Amino acid sequence: MTTLLKAENLHTYIGQYHILQGVSFAATQGEVSVLLGRNGAGKTTTLKTIMGLTPASKGTVMFKGTEITKKPTYEISNLHIGYVPEDQAIFAGLTVEENMRVAMRKEDDTTLERQEYILSLFPDLKKYWHKDGAFLSGGQKQMLAMARAFINEGELLLIDEPSKGLAPIVIEKVMEAMTEMKKTTTIVLVEQNFLMASKIGDTYTLIDDGKTVHTGTMEELIANDELQHTYLGIG
Amino acid sequence: MIAKMRGNYLLLTIIIIALALFPFVSDSRTLTILLTQIFIFAILAMSYDVLLGYTGIVSFGHAMFFGIGAYATAIILKKTEPTMLSFFLSIIVGMLLAGIVSFIIGLLTLRLQSHFFAMFTLAVSGLFLVAAEKSRTLTQGNDGFTFRAPEFFADRTTFYLFVLACLLIIFLLLRLFVHSPFGSVLIAVKENETRSAALGYKAIYYKVMSSVVAGVVASLAGSLYVVSLRFVNTSVMGIDITLNALLMTIIGGVGTLVGPILGAAIIQLAQHNLSNLAKTYPIFERWIIFFGIIYILAVIFFPKGVVGTIREKLGRKS
Numbered sequence: 001m002t003t004l005l006k007a008e009n010l011h012t013y014i015g016q017y018h019i020l021q022g023v024s025f026a027a028t029q030g031e032v033s034v035l036l037g038r039n040g041a042g043k044t045t046t047l048k049t050i051m052g053l054t055p056a057s058k059g060t061v062m063f064k065g066t067e068i069t070k071k072p073t074y075e076i077s078n079l080h081i082g083y084v085p086e087d088q089a090i091f092a093g094l095t096v097e098e099n100m101r102v103a104m105r106k107e108d109d110t111t112l113e114r115q116e117y118i119l120s121l122f123p124d125l126k127k128y129w130h131k132d133g134a135f136l137s138g139g140q141k142q143m144l145a146m147a148r149a150f151i152n153e154g155e156l157l158l159i160d161e162p163s164k165g166l167a168p169i170v171i172e173k174v175m176e177a178m179t180e181m182k183k184t185t186t187i188v189l190v191e192q193n194f195l196m197a198s199k200i201g202d203t204y205t206l207i208d209d210g211k212t213v214h215t216g217t218m219e220e221l222i223a224n225d226e227l228q229h230t231y232l233g234i235g
Numbered sequence: 236m237i238a239k240m241r242g243n244y245l246l247l248t249i250i251i252i253a254l255a256l257f258p259f260v261s262d263s264r265t266l267t268i269l270l271t272q273i274f275i276f277a278i279l280a281m282s283y284d285v286l287l288g289y290t291g292i293v294s295f296g297h298a299m300f301f302g303i304g305a306y307a308t309a310i311i312l313k314k315t316e317p318t319m320l321s322f323f324l325s326i327i328v329g330m331l332l333a334g335i336v337s338f339i340i341g342l343l344t345l346r347l348q349s350h351f352f353a354m355f356t357l358a359v360s361g362l363f364l365v366a367a368e369k370s371r372t373l374t375q376g377n378d379g380f381t382f383r384a385p386e387f388f389a390d391r392t393t394f395y396l397f398v399l400a401c402l403l404i405i406f407l408l409l410r411l412f413v414h415s416p417f418g419s420v421l422i423a424v425k426e427n428e429t430r431s432a433a434l435g436y437k438a439i440y441y442k443v444m445s446s447v448v449a450g451v452v453a454s455l456a457g458s459l460y461v462v463s464l465r466f467v468n469t470s471v472m473g474i475d476i477t478l479n480a481l482l483m484t485i486i487g488g489v490g491t492l493v494g495p496i497l498g499a500a501i502i503q504l505a506q507h508n509l510s511n512l513a514k515t516y517p518i519f520e521r522w523i524i525f526f527g528i529i530y531i532l533a534v535i536f537f538p539k540g541v542v543g544t545i546r547e548k549l550g551r552k553s
Contacts, residue, residue, distance in 0.1 A: 051433055053429060053432075053433070072432070072437075073429070073432035073433055074432045074433075074435050074436055074437045074438075077432065077433055077434060077435035078435045083433045085430075085433070089427070089430045089433070091422065091423045091426045091427070091430070092426065093422050093425070093426050093490075094419055094422055094423065094426075098419045098422075101416055101419060102416070102419050102420055102423050102431075102434060102436075103434055105435070148434075
């Protein structure tokens, strides 16, 4: 098993606040690594730090053996690392179609086929194909954000809380899409919905107060009620 | 959707045919000249819309590109035989210079936050204005100079049709530009640089390219403007030109491309008619006050500009 992404002892400040105080984890190729923890633990900041959006003041991020810690965001993205932020980061001034096209790295047959498949999962997007992103509902925006991330054949996909604010039926669709993506793409997932995380995740990293406190396989976490109770408040 | 697009193109075709026929059905030389000025400022305003509406860049120095085109054409036509060849050559020289200047300024400053960029463009534009004033041997400073336009433009109607054709071509080219994948990225960058970077786009590249396109088109407007006057002085680089372009874009509708054309018509007609009223009603000698009132009313009742507000009501973007 090859390690695709390795974050080691990440420290990140946002303004004067020391958010990440030693986050370490690794994502193995072909697996879904889930970052878990309470609200404010530092999961979202970890993804942003990997993407160079909130650069680390200390520590390293290695992708395929190359350090990317200090690279600008657009260069990191061009290494075929996709990112779905938690705030439904679509472009409100662009139509659904334009949002998809902006996200495409290339417009070849494979990508268009993939687009067809994604649209079959999220038919609402097809319905509003020529509508501005501004006119979509919260759930539709999240669907679009997910669809945009799935459009490219990426090597690594960082997804921040894809189930946030979505109806259960849409979560099912998102799960289906992620399961399909998992076949070709390594995923790092931040998810509060433990049920969803446990279904799709292969490994977990527990983050608490900006530090990695536990890592292991998802089976181990499912079997460990104490760990779930202490760090996730479950049970 | 297709029916709406067909409707748009039909309306556009009718307007163009009506404008093209206008000089042949009207004797009014004044109106022909006024419409020519509207077309020229519409080109300038569209160039500003590429910056403001599609890239989110506020520039207080757009007049420098207008001025570069104006001086390139005026100087070349003055120094050489005023033929159509030298006229086209002067347009190319103006566009090249404007492109180079906007590229350098963009590269140096578009990394800055928007208000710093705006102030920087104001400063650089001021430098160009001072340079034009001081280079008296070439520009004759504030006094300016007259020159002869190509014989082909001796007839005002010919020049009118030429400028109308330029407006149409520039409109179609800019429309292609803003509706291309590149244009979509521009809108994405304008909306959120961080998000577009996360998709792999280097914002500075797109901003600089947009700035170059806007500068080159503004230069063409400057070239046409001085030929319409057969005169140039440093006022072509004045802040008034930039503010007019800004007002035309805002009143017509930012990010609509058609809006600035309408804005140019509204502003030019308001300036012309309000100043004309002064001959009868002395109060209109202070026409700029009424002009200000029109602007305030437009912003209150059409916050997204005339075209932007209409499109919002119709619930569509183009």
